[in-house]
Amino acid sequence: MQPTIETRAAQPYVSIRTQASLAEWGKVNALIGEVxxxxAQRGVEPAGALFYRYHSVAGDVIDxxxxxxxxxxxxxxxxxxGGSKPAGQYAVLMHNGHPDRIRETFAALDAWAEATGTEFDVTDGVWAGRFESYLSDPAVTPDPAEWRTEVAYRVRD
Known part of the structure; x- marks a missing residue:
């Protein structure tokens, strides 16, 4: 499957920011219920899928x-x-399957960018917009092998 380029408007969100290595990823996943x-405590309805926004990687620590x-x-x-996903063009690729294999989708998106000369919006190792959105609801689709996850990287203007 080939990535697509999509123009997206800014999207408000709420989040908790943390840093963790892959070995500590359970502490990242534990924040889902808290968010x-x-x-829910404030009566705010979610306006889309849960996501992870990656800012940077330093050594093995992910922000x-x-x-x-x-x-x-x-x-x-x-x-x-409180924050907002930045408006702009995004390279988007769907990951189908277990999240443990999502690095394959990251690699495919990186290879596509290199082959097409597409530049992602990264400055000094910090991403302007790198998102992983979980489109499947585990309560409806309990088998992670059947999950759909959208990977979207903001493209440099």
């Missing part, structure tokens, strides 16, 4: 946000941040 609980899109900008409280 959903925060929006990441666990977030949920919301209909409009929301003030955070220090732990939970």
């Amino acid at each position: 959903y609980g925060w929006v 990441v946000e666990v977030g949920v899109p919301v209909p409009s900008l929301v003030d955070g409280d220090g732990r939970v941040l």
